[in-house]
Amino acid sequence: METSEGYRNVPFITLSLSEPKPHIWITLSGCNFKCKGCFSIARDPVGESMTVNELINFINRSNWIYSNITPLEGAIITGGEPTLDKNFLLDLVRKLKTKVDVKHITLSTNGYLLDKEYVRVLKGSGLNEVKLDIKAYTNSIHRWYTGMSNRTVLDAARHLCESELEFRVETVLMPGIVEVEEIERIASFLAQIDPGIKYKIIKFAPGEAREKVTRRPTDEKIERAVNSASKYLRNVAGGKACVQEFSTPEPKEENTKKWIRVYPDMKTEAIIAKPGGFEVS
Ligand code: SF4
Known part of the structure; x- marks a missing residue:
């Protein structure tokens, strides 16, 4: 088994x-895109x-100190x-299975570097979902x-x-x-690959964006987008972007039980997760 000698920056895990x-949730920082929002x-x-070994340790x-639940049901690798x-990613996926005993591993990606061969070896390494x-x-x-x-992102959809x-x-x-209209173009493109592809339309959230390039869409617009995409795809959902909030100085107990962000110095922060899930990328 090939071991990665590479390094990735890790701001925290959740x-x-x-x-x-x-x-x-495993956050690997640095990105090849510069999305305005x-x-x-x-x-x-x-x-x-x-290194991968340092990250696994x-x-x-963190899991032993703050959770001590094994096996972990899932890991989401994001950025x-x-x-x-x-x-690095291949080695991380393999070691999450063998050294952390994670059952299900999801990769959250912009897809730019997912060529056909890499998708094949990722699957072989134990990855379950993209x-x-x-x-x-x-x-x-x-x-x-x-x-x-x-171009390579659209190709990645086919390979996946x-x-x-x-x-x-x-x-x-x-x-x-x-x-x-753009959502409809994406849905039409995906339907040519497989009309059963699961597709979710997320609301832009200007409050969290680096550049306030636009406003939050209305529920009515999300519904129209879902209806348009559903003309092509069988599994379409509309929802909020996953919203995460840091706890207030006096957090409510019920909001702080479920999510803990752990920094490399082992300091922690409670996270409030709202319906719709929690994702960074
Ligand atoms: S939204 Fe995701 S893909 Fe885009 S710059 Fe941010 S981390 Fe990268």
Whole structure:
């Protein structure tokens, strides 16, 4: 088994302590996109530089101190962009299975570096699921918003579908930028691959964005987008972006039980997770 000698910066990990499905979110910082509306601090290479073995030790130590639940039901590897160092990610997936005893591993990615061969070896390493963000179908919009072409992202959707990994796609609806018509283009494209692909349309949240490029879409607009996409795809949902909030100085007990963010120095912070889940990328 190939061991990665590489390093990735890790700002924190997040433990969900809710049983019966305890999960861990692993944030690898640094990204090859520069999305104007990105709300993740992990777009920049912040945090502590770690090898895979150091990261696995950090995860095991954090889980032992704050949760002590094994096996962990799931791990979500997110960012930033987790695929920037391909060997690092492969080694991390393998060791999450063998050294942390995680049952189900999800990769959250912008898909830019997911070529066919890499998808194949990721599956072979033990990865179970991929959540692919398609920011836009029209390449000029994608380039404007992310700084990069979407050609390999769209190819990645095909490779992932062929791979038979569990697979779902998300797009953020941004009024005036990624509109209902653009969502329909993405849905039409995905339907040509497989009309059963799961597709979720997320609300843009200007409060958390680096650049307030647009406003929050209305519920009515999200509903229209869901209806448009549903003309092509069988599994379409609309929802909020996962919202995360740090606890107030005097957090309510019921809000602080389930989520703990652990920093590399082992300091912690309670997280309030709202319906719709919690994701960084
Ligand atoms: S939204 Fe995701 S892909 Fe875009 S810059 Fe932020 S971390 Fe990178």
